[in-house]
Amino acid sequence: MAEIVERSLRSGQREEFDGDVVLIGQLNDGAEVLAGGSVTVLGRLKGCVHAGRDNGGKSYIIAASFESQQVRIGDRLCTLNSASVEWWKKSVIITLEENEFLFREWKLD
Amino acid sequence: MSARVIVITSGKGGVGKTTSTANISVALAKRGKKVVAVDGDIGLRNLDMVMGLENRIVYNYIDVIENNCKLPQALVQDKRLKGYLSLLPAAQTRTKDAVTPEQMIELCDKLRPEFDFVILDCPAGIEGGFRNAAAGADEALVITTPEIPAVRDADRIIGMLESMGKSPIRLIINRFRPIMVQNNDMLSQDDVLDILSVDLIGVVPEDDGVIRASNSGEPLTFEQSTPAGEAYANIAARILGENVPMLQFDANSQSFLSGFKKMFGF
Ligand SMILES: Nc1ncnc2c1ncn2[C@@H]1O[C@H](COP(=O)(O)OP(=O)(O)O)[C@@H](O)[C@H]1O
Ligand SMILES: [Mg+2]
Numbered sequence: 001m002a003e004i005v006e007r008s009l010r011s012g013q014r015e016e017f018d019g020d021v022v023l024i025g026q027l028n029d030g031a032e033v034l035a036g037g038s039v040t041v042l043g044r045l046k047g048c049v050h051a052g053r054d055n056g057g058k059s060y061i062i063a064a065s066f067e068s069q070q071v072r073i074g075d076r077l078c079t080l081n082s083a084s085v086e087w088w089k090k091s092v093i094i095t096l097e098e099n100e101f102l103f104r105e106w107k108l109d
Numbered sequence: 110m111s112a113r114v115i116v117i118t119s120g121k122g123g124v125g126k127t128t129s130t131a132n133i134s135v136a137l138a139k140r141g142k143k144v145v146a147v148d149g150d151i152g153l154r155n156l157d158m159v160m161g162l163e164n165r166i167v168y169n170y171i172d173v174i175e176n177n178c179k180l181p182q183a184l185v186q187d188k189r190l191k192g193y194l195s196l197l198p199a200a201q202t203r204t205k206d207a208v209t210p211e212q213m214i215e216l217c218d219k220l221r222p223e224f225d226f227v228i229l230d231c232p233a234g235i236e237g238g239f240r241n242a243a244a245g246a247d248e249a250l251v252i253t254t255p256e257i258p259a260v261r262d263a264d265r266i267i268g269m270l271e272s273m274g275k276s277p278i279r280l281i282i283n284r285f286r287p288i289m290v291q292n293n294d295m296l297s298q299d300d301v302l303d304i305l306s307v308d309l310i311g312v313v314p315e316d317d318g319v320i321r322a323s324n325s326g327e328p329l330t331f332e333q334s335t336p337a338g339e340a341y342a343n344i345a346a347r348i349l350g351e352n353v354p355m356l357q358f359d360a361n362s363q364s365f366l367s368g369f370k371k372m373f374g375f
Contacts, residue, residue, distance in 0.1 A: 008306065010268030011261050012235075026306065028264055 002040075009033065009047065018054070027068075035059070048072075052096075061094040062106050076101065110143070112224040114217050115348070116246035118270070120262020122233030124254045125283040128319055128328075130230035131159045132338070133250075136330040136345030138187075138194035142225040145184065147216075148199035149242030150232040151207060161326020162187060162196050171200040173219075174212045180219055189331065195224075205237050210244035217245030226348075235269060249275045250310060254284045255296040260304055267307055279310040281344065286315045311344035312356065313337050 002020035009015060009023065011030030020037035031047035033039055036054035038061065045063035050072040052059030057074025066087050070079045071094060078084060078094075078101040086103070093106040117130045127150070134146040147170065148156040157163040168183040187194040197220070200207065220227045229246055232238035243249065249270045253263040263280070270278050282301055289295035298312055316337035322329045329338035330345070343353045 010271075011264040013268050028304070030261055030264065031268075 057096045064091050065089050066092045110222055110225060112221045112227045113248060114227040114246045115248045115250060116229040116231050116243045117250050117252065118231040118239060118243065118266050119233055119252040120266040121259040124252050124259055126252050127156050127159050127230050128323065129252055129281060130156055130228050131328040132330045132341035133345055134194060134228045135328045136342045137226050138190040140345060140349060143193055144226045144228060145195045145197055145220055145224050147197040147227060147229045149229045151199045152204050154199040154201050156230045157196060157198050158326060159323045160196055160328060166198045169198045169200045170216055171203055171207050174208060174216060208241050210241050213241045214245045235265060243270065243273060246275060249278045250281055251278060252281045252283050255282055255301055260301055264305055267305060277308060279308045280305060281311050281313060283313045284315045285312050310347050311340055313340040
């Protein structure tokens with residue numbers, strides 16, 4: 001069961017969840033989502049997401065538009081780098097594969 | 110009569126809250142509405158100066174709250190718009206802790222039956238002063254300049270106003286400079302709205318007249334012949350529910366953000 005949040009999170013707003021979260025809205029710059037499980041942002045992901053806090057990183061992050069300076073899964077941190085910048089403003093699913101961040105195109109089909 | 114109580118806020122300081130409070134209050138009064146402008150910036154009051162009424166202050170609303178005087182004694186009538194425009198001054202010698210949110214709500218409720226509009230000038234930031242000034246308001250106008258730090262702070266304030274249940278919350282972009290936008294040196298109107306996703310009620314251009322006006326104590330909307338004065342008159346009309354088209358400053362769709370991204374290669 002995922003928690004569903006139907007609003008945008010603005011700068012300074014921080015939401016914490018035990019399980020999975022689906023945010024139907026934007027995650028603005030300066031806002032933060034912390035989740036035990038996976039995080040899906042059906043809007044722009046500009047703020048900070050920390051997914052998989054409770055399961056050793058076996059979680060994913062989905063963003064309808066990836067525009068974030070940093071994301072975290074488990075205890076791993078990914079700051080914007082030459083690889084992730086390729087995915088800027090694209091729909092992505094982000095996972096950890098052998099402790100490395102993997103970005104793939106995310107499509108609803 | 111039951112007034113609409115509107116708080117004028119911003120996250121960042123110095124972006125034009127007091128200027129906006131004075132000009133919108135004058136513009137609404139000129140439209141025949143009974144308006145009281147309330148200085149919510151206790152200890153740093155300057156709305157009285159910008160409105161040119163500082164010499165006429167006897168009591169302030171802390172005196173009203175503490176029962177040192179009656180409400181009408183504290184109201185300063187603006188003789189230029191007699192019967193339509195008043196100022197309710199703040200105490201200069203007190204701090205923001207002198208009032209509680211409950212007392213501000215009570216004060217606003219005292220003003221409601223006497224006026225069409227209560228316009229609250231708010232201190233900057235997200236601390237107690239903001240919470241007090243916002244407590245009694247129904248609606249909010251958030252001021253930002255087209256700069257990233259100001260916009261980010263506006264986002265923060267909008268989030269707080271939303272969780273306080275204020276509605277509508279509408280945005281004023283102040284100190285707008287079309288030439289800088291054209292040169293990709295300033296966020297465009299679309300860039301700001303893209304970040305904040307909030308309703309825009311007006312764009313006020315950078316205008317030297319504003320600075321002259323605050324020094325002379327005569328808000329621009331008394332004359333309305335300058336660009337900023339016209340923008341504020343339009344904002345007042347939109348507050349009254351009129352459908353006034355936005356002045357379009359940036360016909361050029363090339364925005365600052367896209368230029369910025371090109372510069373850094375993403
Ligand atoms: N549109 C404008 N054009 C030029 N100067 C402006 C404009 N708006 C505000 N200012 C100036 O900016 C300064 C800060 O404005 P003020 O209204 O006192 O901000 P705040 O109340 O948010 O601190 C003042 O000196 C004011 O004259
Ligand atoms: Mg001020």
